Amino acid sequence: MNNILDTFMNIEVFAFIGLLIWLYFKPINPDDSD
Amino acid sequence: MFKNPLLIIALAITGVVALWGIIDTQGLAAFAARLVGIQFTSRAWFIMLTVSFLLIVSIWLALSPYGAIKLGKDDDEPEFSTLSWIAMLFSAGMGVGLLYWGTAEPLTHYLLAKEYEGARGAASTALFITNFHWGLHAWAIYALTGLVIAYFSFRLGCPSLVSSPILRVFGSNKITRSVGWFSDLMAIVAIAIGLGGSVAMGVFQVKEGVDALFGLQDTGMGLTMGIFIVLCLSFILPLTVDLSKGMALLSNTAMIVAGSLVLYLLLVGPTYYLMGGIVQGFGEYLGSVLVHGFRTYTFMDDRVNSWFQSWTLTYMVWWLAWAPFVGVFIARISKGRTIREFLGGVILIPTAFSIIWFGVFGGIGFFDILKIDSPILEVVQNNLSGVTFYVLKQFPLSFLTIAATVFAAFLFLVTSVVSAAFVLGMFSTGGDLNPSTRVKLSWGLVLGALGLVMILSGSIDAIKSIIALGALPFVFIVLLLVVCLLKALKLEKASVHE
Numbered sequence: 146m147n148n149i150l151d152t153f154m155n156i157e158v159f160a161f162i163g164l165l166i167w168l169y170f171k172p173i174n175p176d177d178s179d
Numbered sequence: 180m181f182k183n184p185l186l187i188i189a190l191a192i193t194g195v196v197a198l199w200g201i202i203d204t205q206g207l208a209a210f211a212a213r214l215v216g217i218q219f220t221s222r223a224w225f226i227m228l229t230v231s232f233l234l235i236v237s238i239w240l241a242l243s244p245y246g247a248i249k250l251g252k253d254d255d256e257p258e259f260s261t262l263s264w265i266a267m268l269f270s271a272g273m274g275v276g277l278l279y280w281g282t283a284e285p286l287t288h289y290l291l292a293k294e295y296e297g298a299r300g301a302a303s304t305a306l307f308i309t310n311f312h313w314g315l316h317a318w319a320i321y322a323l324t325g326l327v328i329a330y331f332s333f334r335l336g337c338p339s340l341v342s343s344p345i346l347r348v349f350g351s352n353k354i355t356r357s358v359g360w361f362s363d364l365m366a367i368v369a370i371a372i373g374l375g376g377s378v379a380m381g382v383f384q385v386k387e388g389v390d391a392l393f394g395l396q397d398t399g400m401g402l403t404m405g406i407f408i409v410l411c412l413s414f415i416l417p418l419t420v421d422l423s424k425g426m427a428l429l430s431n432t433a434m435i436v437a438g439s440l441v442l443y444l445l446l447v448g449p450t451y452y453l454m455g456g457i458v459q460g461f462g463e464y465l466g467s468v469l470v471h472g473f474r475t476y477t478f479m480d481d482r483v484n485s486w487f488q489s490w491t492l493t494y495m496v497w498w499l500a501w502a503p504f505v506g507v508f509i510a511r512i513s514k515g516r517t518i519r520e521f522l523g524g525v526i527l528i529p530t531a532f533s534i535i536w537f538g539v540f541g542g543i544g545f546f547d548i549l550k551i552d553s554p555i556l557e558v559v560q561n562n563l564s565g566v567t568f569y570v571l572k573q574f575p576l577s578f579l580t581i582a583a584t585v586f587a588a589f590l591f592l593v594t595s596v597v598s599a600a601f602v603l604g605m606f607s608t609g610g611d612l613n614p615s616t617r618v619k620l621s622w623g624l625v626l627g628a629l630g631l632v633m634i635l636s637g638s639i640d641a642i643k644s645i646i647a648l649g650a651l652p653f654v655f656i657v658l659l660l661v662v663c664l665l666k667a668l669k670l671e672k673a674s675v676h677e
Contacts, residue, residue: 154221161655169662173348173670 185360186607186618189367193625196372200632200645207632208641211648218651219488223475229654230495231472234319236661237522240326245668246519250326251333255515263431265528267512270430275381275591277313277533278437278584281540283566285309286559289545291486302545303463306456309541310464311471312494313533315526320498320657322525324506326518327660330667333514338610341366341503341656344663362659365652366503367606371622372649373500374599375629376642381592382407382634383564388585391568392578407634410592411627417597418619433590436583445539447574452546457538464534493643499657500650507602543570563639596626 200207219226240246249255257264285305292301292308327344337343342359349355386403389395395402445453476487513521544566547553558569571580600622604614607622633642 150217151221154217155225158222158225161658165658165662168349168659169666173350173666 183608185363185367185609189364189371189603189607190621190625192364192368193371193629196645196649197375197625197628197632201628201635204632204636204641208636208638208644211644212641215644215647215651216488219492219647223488223492224477226492226495226654227473227475229658230316230320230498231469233323233657233661234316234469234472236665237319237323237326237526240668241519241522245672246517246522248330248518248668248671249334249515250329250510250513250518250521251515255333257513257515259512261524263427264512264516265524266431266434267427268509268525269529269532270434270591270594275377275384275588275595277536278567278588278591279380279384279564280309281536281567282544282555282570283559283563284312285537285541286544286548286556286566287563288490289548290556290559291482295483298549302549303459306460306537306541306545307463307467307471308491309537310460310534311468312491313537314464314530315468316472316495317498318526318529320495320502321505321509322522323661323664324502324657325509325513325525326521327664328503328506329510329513329521330518330664332510334671335667339507339510339612340606340610341660343610344660344667348663348666358659362656363606365656367603369500369650369653370504370599370603370606371625371629373497373646374504374595374626376633376646377595378410378592378626378630379633379636379642380564380639381588381595382410382630383639384567384588385410385585385592387562387564387568388581388588391565391572392581392585403634407627407631410589410596410630411623413589413593414596414600414623415620417593418600418623419616429590430594433587433594436587436590440580440583440587441536441539443580444543444570444574448539448543449546449550452550453539453542456542456545457535460534460538489640489643493647496647496650496654497643499653500646502653502657503606504599504602507605508598540567540570543573547573596623600626 196207259267285302285308288305288308289301292304295301296304328339328341331337331344331347332339335347337347340359341362345355345359345362382403385406389402389406476483479487509525513525516524544555547555547570553573555566555569558566567584568581571577571584574580600619601614603622603626604618605611608614608618633645636642636645
């Protein structure tokens with residue numbers, strides 16, 4: 146498989162895992178709602 | 180119904196897939212295989228890590244103080260007796276798959292494994308791999324998805340939708356609403372495509388059963404289409420009336436038939452050999468299951484890698500495809516149970532049953548190969564859908580057991596399609612617990628059309644790729660839902676302590 150595609154697809158996964166960890170620890174803020 | 184954009188877009192996406200498949204079946208199959216191949220090569224580690232993570236989180240939740248939290252208000256009692264709850268769990272998650280793969284799957288793995296490990300080692304490896312595919316990891320995916328839906332619906336009073344936990348935990352704003360909307364859409368697409376594949380496999384199996392019952396040969400597509408039409412006619416009536424009790428009766432009947440079948444084979448077959456296989460299977464499974472969940476076969480050759488993609492990875496995303504559907508169903512029947520009871524019941528009992536099932540059906544297959552040198556492997560290579568019936572034919576009263584299998588397969592199919600049409604109707608109308616007949620029939624039609632596409636593709640491999648393609652986005656969504664659950668539980672605990 147194309148190495149650039151592989152890198153790109155895995156960067157997406159790393160970013161997603163990072164997002165999950167951030168969301169888990171982020172305090173719940175009632176101001177987040179509209 | 181036409182004022183609901185989610186419903187229209189979901190119907191349009193699945194409709195386009197169905198239409199594409201009818202016009203150019205091979206084109207769709209090749210496209211799905213290519214896309215899934217890229218994902219599976221690049222993200223195999225992530226899929227295995229995700230399913231192992233889900234199992235570990237389930238075990239941790241069950242053992243932690245959170246396990247005592249009720250799925251419902253504190254004074255809610257379980258709606259169903261534990262026995263009928265367990266029977267319904269089986270019928271939801273087991274479906275037609277076990278009837279189809281009982282002997283066929285362990286023997287397919289055996290064919291590859293014996294080239295690496297020799298015949299006898301290969302038999303236990305093949306049984307272990309099959310148990311792994313149908314065991315704790317699969318049920319942990321269902322259980323956690325179901326737990327998220329049950330907790331947010333019954334404990335916190337949100338609508339039974341995939342998007343509810345996201346909106347509840349992170350607040351309702353532009354971003355969360357878009358993510359929630361997309362999650363609902365992907366859940367619908369994954370369920371519809373997954374069910375279509377199941378319909379096709381079920382129809383193939385019923386057709387083989389009818390062939391075996393009446394000694395027919397080379398009936399080709401004519402009989403397959405005939406069975407498909409009878410199936411479609413059978414689910415129209417239950418879709419137009421409210422038959423929730425009737426549906427439970429149908430799935431329980433199918434379960435009793437399947438349970439009696441496995442018990443009968445255990446007793447009339449080589450019982451000592453099958454029991455030996457079951458006990459060994461249990462032990463090997465318990466000993467290595469957690470480690471195996473992290474296994475990616477990275478250092479193996481291309482043949483093993485491609486086997487890993489088309490079996491283990493495909494199964495794992497397959498369970499993910501079914502998770503929103505089975506999750507909603509098991510959530511609905513589990514109101515009033517504690518998290519610990521829920522996770523224990525949903526994960527442990529069906530896994531134990533699967534190990535017994537494959538121990539019996541797979542054990543008979545291995546007995547045929549290793550003890551009496553029967554040509555069963557040729558059947559596996561040439562006619563996968565016929566393997567179960569080949570096994571049944573070896574024993575007395577085969578006409579009866581084959582008829583029972585065909586009957587159970589047909590019942591599983593009808594109940595799956597009807598309950599999936601119900602869940603899809605619910606999801607696509609904002610969580611309406613009684614979606615209109617028109618919405619349910621539209622979904623019945625789409626499920627039928629997707630089933631037809633997969634039947635026309637004529638190949639189990641093509642079906643597997645198409646299902647995997649529909650399910651892949653759900654890997655991300657399930658993880659997001661689990662984060663929502665963990666945050667909400669943490670919040671509940673904090674508010675109790677305040």
